[in-house]
Amino acid sequence: MTAELDNIVVVGQGAMGLLWYHHLSQVNANGKKKVSLLASNQALLSKEQLNSASYQFTRYQQDHTEGSQLNPQHKYQQKSQISYPLIYSQTADINCAEVIILCLKSFHIADAIKKIAKDINPHCLVILAHNGMGTLAEVVKLLPHQQAILTMLTTHGSYRDTPLSVSHTGLGQSDIGLLAGEISLSQEQQLTSQLNCALPQVNFHQDIVTKQWLKLAINCVINPITAIKNIDNGEINNEKYSEQINSLLTEITAVSQAESITLLLSDLQLMVHKVAQATAKNCSSMRSDTLAGRSTEIDYINGYIHRLGQQHNIATPENTRLWQQVLNLKAKP
Template identity: 35%
Template sequence: MTKHRIGVVGAGAIGQLIFQQLSTSTSPLPNKLSVQLICRESESQQQTLFFTNINHAVQHKMITVLGQHTPKIKKLDVIIVCVKAYQVDDLIDALLPTLAQNCHIILLHNGMGPHISLARKLSDYPQMGLSLATTSQGALRSAKWQITHTGIGQTTLGHYSGLALKQPLKEAILEAIPNASWHDHILSALWQKLVINCAINPLTAFYQCKNGQLANDEYKAEITQIITECIIVAKADNVELDDLACHELVYQVITLTSNNLSSMYQDIYHQRQTEIDYISGYIVARGTHHNINVPANTLNLQRIKSLETKYQQ
């Protein structure tokens, strides 16, 4: 039986969650999967992973976490890149020379932007392909090798450029990740997720509140303007988004994740770099490209940049 070799790059909360789901699935197709977790360090290391599933059951297992210099990376059929958006370019530059010539790359991160530069790089690798993914699953990392699955959500994947992901691999990944689906127009799905992130993440980080607080009337006008600007910029990028559907999605997420602290809120709280350049910043950049004024998203970009500057001094 042919094994499909998959590497999950990035050992953060989502990276470890996807690794757990791919490596422990009991459905028939993923039995043919060989899954490796790859960290951003250069050398491999033995680690015990602790995982609390959605039903609060705690599991643990010892694995070899591959370093980026291990020859095993050359044998991978697919890598799923689960790092912060601002880490993608440098990581791919380091990995590309070590990957198999026909390795397929899947990007899974918040925000948008890295797919554009990566697609250009892959023009020099004609046997490779690029797919994009987004997930609304929740995961919390309480220690470096200890995560908790905090929320059931949808994971969506789709083709972006280069050679398509081989059908057996596609089926195996979709079977292994719960509530995963293939989207033929992946940019539309990513834009919908971007609208949600633009409306929730910077506001919760700036106002230092849980997601649910944004349901209050005092935030309604600000959220409406953010969504409107995103829809206008998306249309200029040839992606049609429905205004009513976007509003419903945003408030649905606010309700379903009412007790959650957004990733951007947590980044600000822990004085870490945020992904604002790939969320509000992406809207501002594409707006500038199309000569579209986006004041609400520009304000959010400036707000978060200001907060980052305070703790970087």
């Protein structure tokens, strides 16, 4: 076993970034490890603000029986928020980081890497945690070829109430795996162990790409339809959407096969149904973004299927249509 991965940098002050920062920093009771947060706005903070920063965290209420990724409209947790010190990352932290976890929107990943690439240790494990696919092609061009680049897929629910206040709204699990570069067995075991100590359950997969495709397929259905129709996740299971869902998933299975990934239409149909049912009252991330007037990750979800379809000369009319519809939602005043 190699030495423990003592220096961890979390990039991103969104809900998922603060969730992982909190849990990773809380297992550092002995003070030997250092966990810091790299935020996009910290350059605007004074030295005093940087040194005295804090955030509020609300733990998941164990007696709340609803599924993960609960509707953020639930405010039942506010009464138990606790304040914790926040350590912002400096250049020296990037230099010595053994793990960097980028909890960002997919369209921010490449820009974030560009800003810190020259400071990243070539032996550092870089973990991409975002929705959708397509960022890897951009990232590998920015880092040394031997850099270990991993992905992390999570089903934990979190909601940022204010810029530095986050609630853990639903228990889930995380899947990680290597996308590029090399990682030793001891590093793999150490990383999995430390992430598990912070926010279980974490599983390492040798074939993480198939896991990515499964999550992508679900996102290609639930995210755009809920955003366009302005509905909760559970309404996806209404019979009137079944034909559209089948069209989306049929196109995805055809494109995945061209990418040497085998997905079964029946499996995807069942998965979409189960996820929609388990998160029935939830507001999807894409719907939340459109309602708030924010950019969405549609280019890396249905847009990714569209681009791969073009590359492989496979028609993807339904995915293409939803991709364009969501882009038009963003364009509306």
